[in-house]
Amino acid sequence: MLVEQDEIAIRLMEDEIYDYEFMAKWLTDAQVLAFYEGRDNPFDNPRAIRCYEKCGFVKVKLLPAHELHEGEYSDCWLTAIDQKNLFQS
Numbered sequence: 001m002l003v004e005q006d007e008i009a010i011r012l013m014e015d016e017i018y019d020y021e022f023m024a025k026w027l028t029d030a031q032v033l034a035f036y037e038g039r040d041n042p043f044d045n046p047r048a049i050r051c052y053e054k055c056g057f058v059k060v061k062l063l064p065a066h067e068l069h070e071g072e073y074s075d076c077w078l079t080a081i082d083q084k085n086l087f088q089s
Contacts, residue, residue: 049077058082 003010013019026032053059057079065073 052079056082 002012013023049059058081059077060080061078062075063078064075067074067076
């Protein structure tokens with residue numbers, strides 16, 4: 001477990017079908033979509049990007065025309081967790 005406080009726990013995702021199914025369920029949850037401004041703008045969301053950065057992710061590379069969404073290719077960021085700064089605050 002990376003972080004655990006009250007009823008919230010954060011851990012690294014495992015390469016298991018359960019984690020992928022859980023992530024897909026989370027990404028289609030109405031409350032999550034409302035918070036992140038819906039599915040219409042999945043890649044250009046500064047609020048979501050800032051959230052990831054606050055959680056320790058860093059932008060690695062811009063991938064032009066990489067993600068197919070609703071019939072169109074869009075740019076997206078390749079991100080990675082910054083392990084050396086993960087537990088510093």
